[in-house]
Amino acid sequence: xxxxxxxxxxxxxxxxxxxxxxxxxxxxxxxxxxxxxxxxxxxxxxxxxxxxxxxxxxxxxxxxxxxxxxxxxxxxxxxxxxxxxxxxxxxxxxxxxxxxxxxxxxxxxxxxxxxxxxxxxxxxxxxxxxxxxxxxxxxxxxxxxxxxxxxxxxxxxxxxxxxxxxxxxxxxxxxxxxxxxxxxxxxxxxxxxxxxxxxxxxxxxxxxxxxxxxxxxxxxxxxxxxxxxxxxxxxxxxxxxxxxxxxxxxxxxxxxxxxxxxxxxxxxxxxxxxxxxxxxxxxxxxxxxxxxxxxxxxxxxxxxxxxxxxxxxxxxxxxxxxxxxxxxxxxxxxxxxxxxxxxxxxxxxxxxxxxxxxxxxxxxxxxxxxxxxxxxxxxxxxxxxxxxxxxxxxxxxxxxxxxxxxxxxxxxxxxxxxxxxxxxxxxxxxxxxxxxxxxxxxxxxxxxxxxxxxxxxxxxxxxxxxxxxxxxxxxxxxxxxxxxxx
Numbered sequence: 356x357x358x359x360x361x362x363x364x365x366x367x368x369x370x371x372x373x374x375x376x377x378x379x380x381x382x383x384x385x386x387x388x389x390x391x392x393x394x395x396x397x398x399x400x401x402x403x404x405x406x407x408x409x410x411x412x413x414x415x416x417x418x419x420x421x422x423x424x425x426x427x428x429x430x431x432x433x434x435x436x437x438x439x440x441x442x443x444x445x446x447x448x449x450x451x452x453x454x455x456x457x458x459x460x461x462x463x464x465x466x467x468x469x470x471x472x473x474x475x476x477x478x479x480x481x482x483x484x485x486x487x488x489x490x491x492x493x494x495x496x497x498x499x500x501x502x503x504x505x506x507x508x509x510x511x512x513x514x515x516x517x518x519x520x521x522x523x524x525x526x527x528x529x530x531x532x533x534x535x536x537x538x539x540x541x542x543x544x545x546x547x548x549x550x551x552x553x554x555x556x557x558x559x560x561x562x563x564x565x566x567x568x569x570x571x572x573x574x575x576x577x578x579x580x581x582x583x584x585x586x587x588x589x590x591x592x593x594x595x596x597x598x599x600x601x602x603x604x605x606x607x608x609x610x611x612x613x614x615x616x617x618x619x620x621x622x623x624x625x626x627x628x629x630x631x632x633x634x635x636x637x638x639x640x641x642x643x644x645x646x647x648x649x650x651x652x653x654x655x656x657x658x659x660x661x662x663x664x665x666x667x668x669x670x671x672x673x674x675x676x677x678x679x680x681x682x683x684x685x686x687x688x689x690x691x692x693x694x695x696x697x698x699x700x701x702x703x704x705x706x707x708x709x710x711x712x713x714x715x716x717x718x719x720x721x722x723x724x725x726x727x728x729x730x731x732x733x734x735x736x737x738x739x740x741x742x743x744x745x746x747x748x749x750x751x752x753x754x755x756x757x758x759x760x761x762x763x764x765x766x767x768x769x770x771x772x773x774x775x776x777x778x779x780x781x782x783x784x785x786x787x788x789x790x791x792x793x794x795x796x797x798x799x800x801x802x803x804x805x806x807x808x809x810x811x812x813x814x815x816x817x818x819x820x821x822x823x824x825x826x827x828x829x830x831x832x833x834x835x836x837x838x839x840x841x
Contacts, residue, residue, distance in 0.1 A: 361435040361516070362409045362509050363427070367420040367452060368440035368468065374413045377438060380498045381409040381505050409505055417447030421455050424463065433460060435512035436505060438492070441469035453483055462515055464508040467491045577655050585648045592641050599634065653684065670820055673710040675751055676700055679740055682717040690721060693729040694736040694755065701743040707820045712792045719785040720753040720812050727757025727810060736809075747818050748798075754811040760804040768802065796820065 366377045412434070414420035420437065427433050437456060441449035453465055467479075467489065483489060490504060605621075625631075683696060690696060721738065728736025741752040760768060769790040793800050796816050804810035 361433065361512055363412070363432065363434045363436075364409045364505060364509070365412045365414060365420060365423060365434045365437040367414045367417065367437055367443070367449075369415050369443040369446075370440070371415075373440070373468070374411075377501070378411050380501050382411055409509070416443055417449075417452030417455065420452055421459060424456055424459050428460060434463060435509040436464045436466065438466050438468050438501075441467055450479055450482060453489070457483075462512060462519070464512050465489050466504055466508065468494060468496065577651070581648060581651050581655060585645075585652065588641065588644050588648060592645070595637055595641065599637070602630070602634065670707050670709060672705040673708055673713075674705050675703060675713070675742055675749060678710055678714050679717050679742075679751065682714045683721065683740075686718055686721055686725075690725040690738065692735075693725045694738045694757075697737060697739045699739060699741045701741070703742050703744045703749045704818060706749055706816055706818050708796055708816065709792075713796070713816075716789045716792050716814060717751075717753075719789045720814075723785060724753055724755035724757060724810070727755050727759070730758050745815075748815050749818065750813055750815040752811055752813045754809065756809040759806040759808050760802070760810055761806055765802060765804060769800070 364377075364381060366374050368374060412423060414423050420439070424434060424437075439449045439452055439456075443449065443452070447455070449467055449469065453467075456463055456465065469491070490508070492501060492504060679698075683690070724736075724738045728738065736756040738756075739752070739754045741754070743750055769786050790800055793814055793816070797820065798814060798816040801813045801815070802810065803813075
């Protein structure tokens with residue numbers, strides 16, 4: 356049976372003669388063909404479909420009718436129309452039968468066949484909520500009227516079924532389009548977020564590049580005067596030693612001077628100048644000056660290495676310990692009043708990297724650790740730097756005894772602009788940029804943290820920057836911390 360052509364009719368009546376009457380009218384007989392032709396003549400309907408007749412089934416009680424409707428639905432051959440008697444003792448009456456049938460098959464069209472009823476029609480219509488699915492055929496019924504009802508209501512079932520299928524198709528299309536729009540919106544949202552993240556990283560990278568250029572220029576300008584001051588101190592040390600030799604020679608000749616006036620004058624100058632104290636202080640002062648200049652030269656060198664322009668930097672072999680030490684030397688003034696720094700270095704080989712960018716990672720992690728220690732009340736905290744080697748990877752850890760990170764915040768700490776610091780105390784870009792740098796080095800950052808106990812950030816990096824195909828990873832030009840697009 357065509358899914359949209361349904362001429363199946365169920366007659367529900369406790370009187371066998373009624374079933375026979377309906378079969379005579381609606382089944383394929385000469386009389387039915389004549390009635391169909393009359394209907395076509397009166398209403399302009401095609402006679403070919405009508406002369407096909409109707410497929411008739413019978414039920415003599417309401418429960419039997421319900422069983423037939425269920426079976427027809429399971430078989431995929433539902434009834435289009437049911438003629439239901441109003442009084443069918445001793446079982447369900449027509450109203451209850453219709454209620455049960457509609458609960459099972461809401462599309463079923465129904466005609467009430469009755470000579471009299473235990474209900475008023477208002478009660479029937481109010482109880483059944485009939486809408487346009489229920490018509491009434493008074494007994495005794497006219498054959499032409501019964502046939503017209505059958506033709507009209509089966510056609511109505513077909514149109515209703517067609518509308519239902521189209522509605523289902525439309526809902527499916529709407530659901531699919533909605534899913535496509537949702538996917539497109541998610542993709543657009545992701546792209547917008549990625550663009551914002553990359554823009555923020557580019558802005559920050561530009562700032563870092565400018566700071567790096569300024570620092571490199573300052574380091575160069577400082578290095579020149581420091582160089583000649585250091586040279587002058589070396590010469591001054593030699594000159595002072597020569598003067599001290601003269602003083603020692605004077606002291607040796609002091610006893611041989613015969614002129615009392617000369618001796619008195621020399622003794623007075625010696626007391627006024629506190630020569631003995633000057634002689635004791637000069638070596639220590641020169642030593643401290645020399646050590647200070649050495650430290651300044653080291654800071655300048657570390658600053659120059661730290662601020663190296665990443666735009667022109669190539670992948671190179673470098674030692675993590677040197678980068679950590681130089682970075683800590685730069686930020687020492689920010690850390691020492693908040694925490695004590697401990698170094699527990701392991702034996703690690705050199706790695707292929709962009710040293711200045713890894714220095715940025717070390718600086719961000721060290722400054723965050725210092726901030727965490729500074730916000731925790733009580734004694735100064737401890738920041739421990741550890742390094743180690745694991746096969747084809749090296750790692751370094753920055754562990755602090757600070758305030759820790761709340762569990763709810765851990766999934767967001769690498770998001771751009773996310774920060775737990777007060778307004779104005781941080782941009783929320785440090786860890787995001789660090790993540791980008793480590794990602795570009797084909798590494799990873801792992802975090803362990805406990806509130807009021809501290810945090811540990813471990814950065815793991817490969818020894819060599821080669822892809823699976825053996826090609827060297829390209830440097831992203833123009834940014835200190837631009838994340839790969841993948």
